[in-house]
Amino acid sequence: MTLVERAATFLESKLSRRSFINRSAFAGSAVAVGAGLDLVLRPGTAYGQICTCGDGNCGCGSTCCSGFSEFCCSINGGYNYCPAGSVLGGWWKADNSSYCGGPRYYMDCHASCQCDTGCGNGWGFCDTGCDGTGCGCGPAGCDSFVTGCFQFRYGQCNQQIACVGRILCRVVACIPPWQVDPTCTTTLAVDNATAEQNEPCWTPAPPAPPPPPCNSALTNCQVVGIAPSVDAQGYAVVTAFGRLLAFGDFRFGGDESSSALDQPIVGVAESAAGGY
Numbered sequence: 001m002t003l004v005e006r007a008a009t010f011l012e013s014k015l016s017r018r019s020f021i022n023r024s025a026f027a028g029s030a031v032a033v034g035a036g037l038d039l040v041l042r043p044g045t046a047y048g049q050i051c052t053c054g055d056g057n058c059g060c061g062s063t064c065c066s067g068f069s070e071f072c073c074s075i076n077g078g079y080n081y082c083p084a085g086s087v088l089g090g091w092w093k094a095d096n097s098s099y100c101g102g103p104r105y106y107m108d109c110h111a112s113c114q115c116d117t118g119c120g121n122g123w124g125f126c127d128t129g130c131d132g133t134g135c136g137c138g139p140a141g142c143d144s145f146v147t148g149c150f151q152f153r154y155g156q157c158n159q160q161i162a163c164v165g166r167i168l169c170r171v172v173a174c175i176p177p178w179q180v181d182p183t184c185t186t187t188l189a190v191d192n193a194t195a196e197q198n199e200p201c202w203t204p205a206p207p208a209p210p211p212p213p214c215n216s217a218l219t220n221c222q223v224v225g226i227a228p229s230v231d232a233q234g235y236a237v238v239t240a241f242g243r244l245l246a247f248g249d250f251r252f253g254g255d256e257s258s259s260a261l262d263q264p265i266v267g268v269a270e271s272a273a274g275g276y
Helices: 003-014 017-041 043-050
Strands: 086-097 102-111 167-173 223-228 234-239 244-248
Touching: 086 167
Parallel strands: none
Antiparallel strands: 086 102, 102 167, 223 234, 234 244
8 A cells, every 4th residue: 555545544534525535635745745754654744734724824623624615604695505606516415414303415606617727628627716716714714614715526516517616615405405406416425524514594494595686775675574654644664774764654763774783673563652
């Protein structure tokens, strides 16, 4: 068994399948630079040499260096679907997830290529300068997974797109990917190590469809309720961020749109005193 094979065998025993695939190319690079024997004899150092992080200031034991991509909802306004300008490239399953009471599905969203430099000859990724993204940690820094770092594709979705960019994030659902995107096949990939990974913004429901373009500067398309005036000759519109827009004879008493709200407004109702 070669030096690289022995190093790879050790690393595979320590890392999940997906994490190992993301890092395997780095093992060869670490050995090739001439420190191979030393790295194999001191596996902690070897791990440090192949650890790849979205931020070089993060330690190899941090979430940002764990070899997994960030959840889309954390970088996409809370929405559990692929960001604009990206495409679903493949998926895997984790069994026995407590969040789904069984199988849980993860779908990688890849940046779209803006040019085809680097594509072809069996290589399915455009050069990093062509995919319009950059490698980094998610919103929580070293405590987030990475975004825009990995050129890796499971490949069961959108197979008509031969060349994609790096993985931006992953969509998570308790339903199979082919029910989310009909281009996805049923070809199975499994990584049970991801079953309990989580972000507070994701939900077990199917990924929500993208909201329609918003052309309202006043409401930002965040209306949560409409209230009539006392004599029904007017009404008011209330938004999630506290703005109240009065129409007709509705008596305007101010709003909270300039305040920093602890939680978004979720509705409007008449009070016992006749106000809202």
